[in-house]
Amino acid sequence: MNYLFYLSIQRIPLGIAVALEFTGPLAVALFGSRRPLDFVWVVLAVLGLWYLLPLGQDVAQVDLTGALLALGAGACWAVYILTGQRAGEEHGPATVAMGSLIAAVIFVPLGMLQATDTLFQWSLLPLGLAIAVLSTALPYSLEMIALTRMPTKTFGTLMSMEPALAALSGMVFLGETLTFTQTLALGAIILASMGSTLTMRRETQLKKVDIG
Structure with a gap:
């Protein structure tokens, strides 16, 4: 997921990449429901994607x-949500460590092939370590801790603000700017995500009681 995301932000603005990636968890939330109101959020998300992706004649240049790399990262995020919930419940934050270890086995050789001699520059080691901690180990560990301390709806609403924060970070730190159309499309995806989260029905869980 992170690999595809980093490839995407080499080509498109950070805020747009995060918005496209966020369609993964949004799809998981929407396709799990059949209420008429949810189709409103689907339409908003589709409109946002239409004006972000270069599919028409009069669309923002992306x-x-x-964009496809970011959508691929979103698909990986959706799989992570569907498969990681049970793993997180059973193993907690240790799931992040195990997942990171497996990812390292797969992507370290790939990175060595792509980076060639630049990988062995000692000046890059602190930067690589900071990226590993701030982009993977710390965020995913904090997510699992947060999920145990706040309602799912609150967590989902806060996560919905990621594209907006990413766009703001890209503007402040990277000097990226979005067109008016891109900003509206980004807002449509954020609104669809927040609307889906806030209108989600609370599932009732029945506890089994053993009768002795």
Whole structure:
């Protein structure tokens, strides 16, 4: 997921990449429900995607490869949500450590092939360590802790603000700017995500009681 995301932000603005990636968990939330109101959020999300992706004649200029990479990262995020919930319940934060270890086995050789000699520069070691901690180990561990301390609806609403914060970070730290159309499309995806979360029905869980 992170690998595809980093490839995408080489081609498209950070805020757009996060918005496209966020369609993964949004799809998980929406396709799990059949209420008429949820189709409103689907339409909003589709409209946002239509004006972000270069599919029409009069759309904002976004690199198609970068957009597809971000959508691929979103698909991986959806799989992570569907498969990681049970793993997190059974193993807690240790799930992040195990997942990171497996990812390292797969992607370290790939990174060595792509980076060649630049990988062995000692000056890059602190930067690589900071990226590993701030982009994977710390965020995912904090997510699992947060999920045990706050309602799912609150967590989902806060997560819905990620694209907006990413767009703001891209503007402040990277000097990226969005067109008016891109901003509206980004807002549509954020609104769809927040609406889906806030109108989600609370599932009732029946506890089994053993009668002795």
